[in-house]
Amino acid sequence: MKSARWAGVFFLLVTATGWALNWPAMKILLREWPPLFSRGVAGVTAAFLLAIVALCSGEPLRVPRQLMPRMLLAASTNVFAWMGFSTLSMKWLSVSEGALLVYTMPIWAMLLAWPVLSRRPSAEGFVSLALGLAGVVVLLGGQGFAFDAGKLVGILFALLAAVLFALGTVITRTPLPIAPITLVAWQVGLGCAPMIVLGLLIEHPHFAALNTAGWAVLIYMTLVPMGVCYLAWFATLRHLPPEVASIGMLLVPIMGIVAAALALGEPLGFREIAAMALTLSGVALALRRKRQGKEADA
Template sequence: MPDQTAAAARPSAAAHPPISAYALTLLALLTLFWGVNWPIMKIALSEVPVFTFRTVCLGGGAVGLFAIALWKRMPLGIPRGYGWKLTAISLFTITGWNVFVLYGLGMLPAGRTTILAFTMPLWLLPMSALVLHERLSGWKLAGLCIGLTGLAVLVGGEWQSMVSSPLGVLLVLGAAISWAIGTLLTKLYAVPMGAVPFVGWQMVLGGIPIFLLAPLLETDRWFVYSTGAWLAMLYNATVCFVFCYWAWNTLVRILPAGISGLSTLMIPVVGVFSSMVVLGEQPQWPEFAALALVAVALGLIFKPARAQPV
């Protein structure tokens, strides 16, 4: 697993260079593994309470990441003066995201409502332009609009049932905003650590409130889960919380924040189609229309800008 450092400077307003093959490979794997995790999470959460589920995932992910860091002899210490910055990042990317999205989804109908969480690019793009001074090209704005249209198509006829639970909608949107703020802070603070221990510390620091609440809120729910539930938790703790979180933080470091955020638009589409395979749901025209729209959006987002004449 390659490691990326935080040595890169903040992005300038200049147009971004073509996306490297390494970044595209990471993005493709991240999209696949995070996308198929939605039906896998449904399997786990049918038996496992939400805080217990996240405790296992965060704890397992942190242990795995620190084990990799030790194996590769990476420095594990938090650089002096960056402790509070790393804590702030962790509270948004780990605590806020996980608590808001799990409680929000508990109040909303099952299925496509998780797509609300992937409105994250809608919040991150203007943040990155205002704070990081990243350039908002016409292609990127067009890609954002088309991609969000694809997500709106996926929501489809379930919108009325979603707005009947406004608190649930607000919580999931809060999760998306929390993720966007955490991504922005990751780019802004540029903590000088390797990506592997950096993500491991995020899970420890951001997981503390979850670790403390799990035994308080779910003391009567500890029992022997089925093999399917344990396999789902194992997938989350290893593939999602080790590889996917590492890959995401690596992409945030090597790509402009707005581009890394927009690149997540395909994940809910993969989630919907994988739910059809795993849970036996039947595809309808909105799924195929959304897939086409998001594919067009990604093509526009990753379109290299023309070089400026000298």
């Protein structure tokens, strides 16, 4: 049992590290390619690779027709909104701003469960909301909230990513009865293909703009965050309880912000550290509340 737990911790660290490094990687790639197109190309390529892995693992790729509406909803909220809008926000926000805003998702899920599922937040839930909002205020208040239009657009996209992913989580309470790798391949493919179309129509990418660093980042985004990390996440869930794994994923914004400070020279001072402590404390409380709600339903 102890060896299985340590294996789970190892896979969790692999997942968190890969997803965390994707935040500064996106900032580098956005210097050369537009956000929707770059994320779409990486995602669709990763979906094909995951489909091959699923076949090699003996998983069927066919999805029953009656499950396709739920699959499309999950792809829209979990991939198109979550990945697409969070990547768009990086055009105007720093990694610390974007990551912390996006990772408030569990707080919004807790709040949306009130009107959708008639599950009123407890006093602890409202404390988590207060902590999360306090962290955001600390982070964004450094300039006295004197934002230009671009900054406001970035904040809007980051919050939309969090809120829409949270809404999808609340609406689709039961998991799709589809093998895990196949499920991710379909969701990523269906969610990222529209990004390529929109990118070609709106962003007009210059295909020859990528230099060596850009290609390296694109390959990393395809293979690691959308490939290796998803496989490691499934392995994590086989060895650790879901609530432990979810809390452990709070390492992602922390590691991403530190990596951006080291690689890109983004600020990492008392304000950023205080914002991380406040926001992620609120998220941790919301995750705890979510777990208690599931136990009550059971």
